[in-house]
Amino acid sequence: MSERVLMKGNEAIAEAAIQAGCRFFFGYPITPQNELPEYMSRRMPQVEGTFLQAESEVAAINMVYGAAGAGARVMTSSSxxxxxLKQEGISYLAGAELPAVIVNIVRGGPGLGSIQPSQGDYFQAVKGGGHGDYRLLVLAPANLQEAVDLVTEAFDLADLYRNPVLILGDGLLGQMMEPVLADLYRNPVLILGDGLLGQMMEPVEFRKLPKRELPPKTWATTGMRHHPHKNIINSLVLDAPGLEKHNLHLQEKYARMKLNEQRAESLHCADAEVVIVAYGSTARIAKTAVMSLRQSGLKVGLFRPVTLWPFPVNALGELVPKVKAFLTVEMSAGQMVEDVKLAVNGARPVHFYGRMGGMVPTPEEISSECVRVLGGVR
Amino acid sequence: MAKVFARPESLVDMQNHYCPGCTHGIIHRLIAEVMDELKFADRAIGVAPVGCAVLGYMYFACDMQEAAHGRAPAVATGIKRVVPDGVVFTYQGDGDLASIGCAEIVHAAARGENITTIFVNNGIYGMTGGQMAPTTLPGDKTSTSPYGRDTHKQGFPIRVAEMLATLDGPAYIARVSVHSVPNIVRARRAIKKAFEYQIAGKGFTLVEVLSTCPTNWGLTPLEALDKVAKDMLPYYPLGEYKDVESEAGAKK
Known part of the structure; x- marks a missing residue:
């Protein structure tokens, strides 16, 4: 029987990784994700796993590279x-086709920015971040149960495609925002069980998901005693035709991901005139807005991408003929909105509302923006 | 007729890309000979660097990973934690290890990570075309120190073996050279000891090997060997800088 426990978001993600068979974690302290490595440092010895605090994020991601290349289920997390700093290693992981799970509990930027929640790393996550033509599978949970389930999925998808998977956890409140956090918990967000992913506490269930058929890691460098031929983990292809061939192989893999792995959730979209598009914690706040607007008789819906890459263009595309306009809401200056516009392809207006720098949009702000857009389409 | 000299089994039978007179080939061979002698090729996992030895993953007849520039000790750490009974080694040049990878090597050593690093020091960036390295000798001309390394502006060379020997983590740190046959014999002995220590689980081991770069030094192979003896040895004294098994544990 599954156990329901009350955990902090960062801890729940860590425990989910252990439940998914991850036995190697390499990390470096940075707020607001410290509970994740701290939890790993307690838990890993109990399951005969390895927790190692690396000398830097650069070293941590390269330890992930080595461990993944040796065939292990391995994770790192940061903000x-x-x-x-990990982008170099992530590009190498993608080039060498190594499965690994990377968690980004996003904080405000650019530069040192802040330690308050943000979605300003969307471009970095889905458009590249590191050098070269590569893609990560990017998953964006909106609540802890989904985060826990997606961690399990992330390890399977990484192994299935031999590709790094990024979990983008937005909206984590740092210490400076505590009084504001307390306010948030008193407003309607609390009634819906909303909160901010990393620091929030809510019951989660570590359920056993159906086992996927995963390919054996015959390519892993575990020593030639385990396989007849020498294995090499590498991203270097010096001859141009060879590197183009490798890139074509990667692109074919990314095309399969696009075909098979798009995920999204729709709420009240069937008869909606305006559909809000939002992911992660912003989607939970937008959901509150949608519920209250529906109570006022307004036809609005919510479309929530769960995979940011591949972006759920198919499901979003199906909505295009049915709705009059879209409103993208993000904790950024407008990043995902570009992908929404690409998916809508000019067929409908795509509006944007965003807050930055650690400011979290309220349901009221989103509602009034939605009413404004509705007024325009009537 | 009996065969008295042959290619080590742990060295892949293929043409390598190193320049004529370069000592990488000798150092590769020494590692392969030790792999043969200690019979660990079937559980060896090597990590190649970025630099002249970037294609090293092709030459050793064992599992290999190619690391990003300077990151080989971190990659090796990941491998060793997953395969603790494997014999994990990095092969790194001076730009890779002593410049961009300084943090990774220092912390792998400080952790006493049970891996072996073969550090090839020829005082120059070879692959990129002869730029100044952290180990370039004062006064030496390179493509980025065309007037000679000026220590007032470009600082001093780093003595990696001495620096790492100050740490508690390493089990064995030595500096050897391959500029003459007796030194090659001593280098082989040090490399063997390093791997023996790893296999015995004693901790981090590093062998710094003074090496040549005739191409970028602008010297003939023989002149380059002379330069090692004349210029490098005074700045980089040979010896065992740390040995947890010797009573003194200090330079002999």
């Missing part, structure tokens, strides 16, 4: 500035 925005640390994820920037």
């Amino acid at each position: 925005s500035p640390g994820i920037s």
Whole structure:
């Protein structure tokens, strides 16, 4: 029987990784994700796993590279500035086709920015971040149960495609925002069980998801005693035709991901005139707005991408002929809105509302923006 | 007729890309000989650097990973934690290890990570075309120190073996050279000891090997060997800088 426990978001993600068979974690301290490595440092010895605090994020991601190349289920976590440092390693992971799970508990930027919640790393996550033509699978949970389930999925998808998977956890409140956090918990967000992913506490269930058929890691460098031929983990292809061939292989894999892995959730979209598009914690706040607007008789819906890459263009595309306009809401200056516009392809107006720098949009702000857009389409 | 000299089994039978007179080939061979002698090729996992030895993953007849520039000790750490009974080694040049990878090597050593690093020091960036390295000798001309390394502006060379020997983590740190046959014999002995220590689980081991770069030094192979003896040895004294098994544990 599954156990329901009350955990902090960062801890729930860590425990989910252990439940998914992850036995190697390499990390470096950075707020607001410290509970994740701290939890790992307690838990890993109990399951005969390895927790190692690396000398830097750069070292941590390269330890992930080595461990993944040796066939292990391995994870690292960080927050925005640390994820920037990991980009080199992430590009190498993608080039060498190594499965690994990377968690980014996003904070405000650019630069040192802040330690308050943000969605300003969307471009970095889905458009590249590191050098070269590569893609990560990017998953964006909106609540802890989904985060826990997606961690399990992330390890399977990484193994299935031999590709790094990024979990983008937005909206984590740092210490400076505590009084504001308390306010948030008193407003309607609380009634819906909303909160901010990393620091919030809510019951989660570590359920056993159906086992996927995963390919054996015959390519892993575990020593030639385990396989007849020498295995090499590598992203270097010096001859141009060879590197183009490797890139074509990667692109074919990314095309399969696009075909098979798009995920999204729709709420009240069937008869909606305006559909809000939002992911992660912003989607939960937008959901509150949608519920209250529906109570006022307004036809609005919510479309929530769960996979940011591949972006759920198919499901969003199906909505285009049915709705009059879209409103994208993000904790950024407008990043995902570009992908929404690409999916809508000019067929409908796509509006944007965003807050930055650690400011979290309220349901009231989103509602009034939605009413404004509705007024325009009537 | 009996065969008295042959290619080590742990070295892949293929043409390598190193320049004529370069000592990488000798160092590769020494590692492969030790792999043969200690019979660990089937559980060896090597990590190649970025630099002249970037294609090293092709030459050793064992599992290999190619690391990003300077990151080989971190990659090796990840491998060793997953395969603790494997014999994990990095092969790194001076730009890779002593410049961009300084943090990774220092912390792998400080952790006493049970891996072996073969550090090839020829005082120059070879692959990128002869730029100044952290180990370039004062006064030496390179493509980025065309007037000679000026220590007032470009600082001093780093003595990696001495620096790492100050740490508690390492089990064995030595500096050897391959500029003459007796030194090659001593280098082989040090490399063997390093791997023996790893296999015995004693901790981090590093062998710094003074090496040549005739191409970028602008010297003939023989002149380059002379330069090692004449210029490098005074700045980079040979010896065992740390050995947890010797009573003194200090330079002999």
